[in-house]
Amino acid sequence: MVLKGKSIWQQSNCIACHQVYGLGGYLGPDLTNTYTLRGPAYITAFLQSGTAIMPKFHLKKIEIEALLAYLQNLDASGKADPRTFTINTNGTIEQ
Ligand code: HEC
Structure with missing residues (x-):
C-alpha cells in the first residue's frame, strides 16, 4: 500500500509543488508531517476538491488510501x- x-x-507529480524533508517545489507546503498535523480527512478533502492553486486529483478511493x-x-x-x-552546545541536534 505504501x-x-x-x-x-x-505519477501525480506532487513534488512539483510540495516538499519532502524540505526538497521539492515551493508553491505548496512541505508534506513530510502533514499526516499528523492535519489528518487523513483534511488531506482527502484537498485531493478531491483542490484549491485555486492546487489542481483537483481524480483519484479512486483505493488510490487516495494508498497515498x-x-x-x-x-x-x-x-x-x-x-x-x-x-541544538546542543556540542553541535549535535536532537529531534
Ligand atoms: C500545482 C501545484 C500543486 C500540485 C501539483 C499539488 N499541490 Fe497540494 N497544494 C498546493 C498548494 C499551493 C497548496 C496550499 C493551498 C493553496 O494555497 O491553495 C496545497 C496544499 C496541499 C495540502 C494541504 C496542506 C496543508 O498543510 O494545509 C495537501 C495535503 C496537499 N496539497 C497534497 C497534495 C498531494 C498529495 C499532491 C499530489 C497528488 C498535491 N498536493 C499536488 C499546490 C499543489
Missing part, C-alpha cells in the same frame, strides 16, 4: 521542520 502510494505520489498510507509512513520517518530541533 509503495503504491509512493508511485501515485510520483494516505504513503504520507503516514513518511510522517513516521521523522520530523522535517528544523525549527523544532534542539
Whole structure:
C-alpha cells in the first residue's frame, strides 16, 4: 500500500509543488508531517476538491488510501521542520 502510494505520489507529480524533508517545489507546503498535523480527512478533502492553486486529483478511493498510507509512513520517518530541533552546545541536534 505504501509503495503504491509512493508511485501515485510520483505519477501525480506532487513534488512539483510540495516538499519532502524540505526538497521539492515551493508553491505548496512541505508534506513530510502533514499526516499528523492535519489528518487523513483534511488531506482527502484537498485531493478531491483542490484549491485555486492546487489542481483537483481524480483519484479512486483505493488510490487516495494508498497515498494516505504513503504520507503516514513518511510522517513516521521523522520530523522535517528544523525549527523544532534542539541544538546542543556540542553541535549535535536532537529531534
Ligand atoms: C500545482 C501545484 C500543486 C500540485 C501539483 C499539488 N499541490 Fe497540494 N497544494 C498546493 C498548494 C499551493 C497548496 C496550499 C493551498 C493553496 O494555497 O491553495 C496545497 C496544499 C496541499 C495540502 C494541504 C496542506 C496543508 O498543510 O494545509 C495537501 C495535503 C496537499 N496539497 C497534497 C497534495 C498531494 C498529495 C499532491 C499530489 C497528488 C498535491 N498536493 C499536488 C499546490 C499543489
